[in-house]
Amino acid sequence: MSKRRSIIEIPSLNAIDRTANVGRQLAQALRNAIARGELRSGERLPSTRSLAASLKIARGTVVEVFDQLTAEGYLEARVGAGTRVATDLMDTTPAPPLAPAVPPPSADAVDLPSQAARLIAIARALTPHPPVPFAIAVPACGIAPDDNWRRLGNRVRASRQAAPSGYHDPMGLLELRLAIADHVRRARAVHCEPEQVIVTSGTQQGLYMAGRVLLSRDDPVWAEDPAYPGLTAVLDDLGVQMHRLPVDAQGMNVERGLELCPQARAAFVTPSHQYPIGMPLSMARRNALITWADQNRAWIVEDDYDSELRYAGHPFPSMQGLRPSRVIYLGTFSKVLFPSLRLGYVIAPSPVAEAFAGARAILDRHSPTAEQHVLAAYMREGYFEAHIRRIRGLYAERRAVLLSALERALPVGCRVQQSDQGMHILLWLPKEVDDVQLAARALSAGLAVRAISPMYAARPARPGLMLGFGGFLPDQLQAAVGELVKLLSQQMSAAGGPQQAEA
């Protein structure tokens, strides 16, 4: 054993700040010194008296620090032998018998897990857009329920705990589930009881939970082509076998699914408003889908993300209402209220609903309680319906402005997809235009558009742009159309002049 040092030469000890907690600084300096090898295993420390004197601090502080580090296992005190750096600090680890025979990497090198590249790509692909036209999910300029939401929230929080204690039911707050059941029964012809409602943190979580609950690894599933990238990322992540079914004027081509893979375990669809194109799933296709699900004991996952926002006719009734035992219905408040609220819901047949609660408990237990109280009150007191009516009018107006501005200015070869619902329209581009490049250029020019070709599995993918209109005033939309058309014309002439878009 080495001799006791009378002075510990540790540079950081000189840096002790006497206005802060001296003991804590000394303890950390000693730990660092041990970790860096400046103090070695078995080495004896100076006495508390001499250390206190040399550092000009109270001896009691040093005693406390030694006790603490002894409790932590850094130091050991032996009767009559003073205090030393613990002897079993560094050498208790037998060489792992089956360790791979690679040299230990430098302690500072960071290894990337095998799925890191995929996940990093997803983080980048799902990066939200800045709040400039034509970002889709930006309920601004009179659209967000800001003042009502704040006032009601303050009232709700004043009338109960602001910091609700304890964990809560993973299914969600009962008052909110009652309000949701009531809403979807009336607005969407969904057949359900509150026991079937699970509050989620939005559609993304609903899709993930549906995947976890309904599917096992390698299960075949149907998804639309093109589809919501958040969905395909989930299905990839779960390691299921995805069969992408092309979308035509009637929506997802169910017949193609029956040819390709009738034994699929689930179909993920956006029947009210195909994402990203916009047409509804026809009645014939709905029936074909239900017949298939009945015959194959398969599931239909109905993502009904913006059905409250319909501008002509009534909203289509839900598929869930046609076959409650086979359909998992997903709704969200991100579209009609605001996305950063992170609240949505799943409606599932009764015993399956409890499995969703289990999945939620594993994933993140439950949604924040205080905001669930506010939303329940917002729905119960009629603000929610009033808000939908109000924004439907505002959106219809802005949508009309966008459509007529496009109609006046669009180059030949571009076409707006017919659709009566939602917060965006789809602009088809001539097939020689690179929509991803155009979207990147638009972003540099202060316009946020989503290219749809990356949402296709089939190649060549059709180029198109999603244009959100909800969060922007008519003037902004008109100016933005001018800007977009300029970029588009440049890109089209670079690509060889205007040609006909595909039908």
Add this chain to the structure above:
Amino acid sequence: MSKRRSIIEIPSLNAIDRTANVGRQLAQALRNAIARGELRSGERLPSTRSLAASLKIARGTVVEVFDQLTAEGYLEARVGAGTRVATDLMDTTPAPPLAPAVPPPSADAVDLPSQAARLIAIARALTPHPPVPFAIAVPACGIAPDDNWRRLGNRVRASRQAAPSGYHDPMGLLELRLAIADHVRRARAVHCEPEQVIVTSGTQQGLYMAGRVLLSRDDPVWAEDPAYPGLTAVLDDLGVQMHRLPVDAQGMNVERGLELCPQARAAFVTPSHQYPIGMPLSMARRNALITWADQNRAWIVEDDYDSELRYAGHPFPSMQGLRPSRVIYLGTFSKVLFPSLRLGYVIAPSPVAEAFAGARAILDRHSPTAEQHVLAAYMREGYFEAHIRRIRGLYAERRAVLLSALERALPVGCRVQQSDQGMHILLWLPKEVDDVQLAARALSAGLAVRAISPMYAARPARPGLMLGFGGFLPDQLQAAVGELVKLLSQQMSAAGGPQQAEA
């Protein structure tokens, strides 16, 4: 084709409520009639004029309804041939060629997915306790930051959007990540920059994300025995191969892991305060764990769930501070603030942090924005540190009350585990006592205790009870100890009289 009916005999049509939207009711009644087969494929409908007359409603309403149902695909209009129920409604589905030869189940029967039973069991196992002694996560009676939180929240929401528009960064709000980095650097000797901080909805989500990012299916991992049931549920769910390492007085037995499975890809540990028992991981074991991780390029997932609540000495510094490149550090606000807030954090080495952001985007995109603003202000303005100081004092007091009440009343054979941290203490029971049965009886008697034997993989498991003390006043705790000891004595005499607990 069948003849045109001059009157549609649909019972629900007679139930039209003329004070509500008549068109919507008619549309739904027709859809229902078609779905139920009361109107059949190809059947001709009466003219809009005669239907309007028979129902005594405006003809324009009927025209609109027919248009709507035509758009939805329920009806089809042919020039000169009137309107009929769509012919391709029911019979476009070819029999699926590869469908299993089982009779289609009744449309009402609900199939349970194969993992439903497991998930339902988890939903039940993770059911939160009611707010009665000795529930653990109930920050009540002066512990919750209620008034400060409300006042600050109202101020923050008044100074900015109450309904923040748009989606946000899956990493979380930058202001909050700055505040978290600052906190863990000072309080936990964590080495990190704000870019390494990912806001989560709590430890449960942090564990799930760590599993998704670091591990692939069938990867071997180490976990403590006993362990947090929320962790073992995650590892089960991910289909990894779990090696449970027994916990002794020094914490998780790393040497056992080196014998059993040195090639494990990750170790999930609670080094500050073993869950549920309570001892810290010794310095020798910490070093052994880091040496193993270095040599095997494995990960250490450090769940540091309640390290702010230490009652003697300073908190142990984090393992992350010893080897930032190998440790994923998880922290939570559930313990020091309140669980229903659903906010926590992961600290990961830089490139891995972005993979966590991708995982978060897939799981549920991000945490609610408004509450992140409130928490960032709460930390920035010093409320958070003051709150920790305050509750540490309150908890210390309540803990002392609980310990001395137990000391006075405990039957022979029961023993309190030594521990200096957290919101619960562990009470060891004589080995013949069934802790699960005792916990169930206690719940009927109005006491919430967690049995720990289900948290063990090894058999026979040691019986014990987790007793939370944070949310209850000294009187409540004393009365509850009396009640618990009564139940315990009954159970012990039923089990054959007091015997020595295991050491």
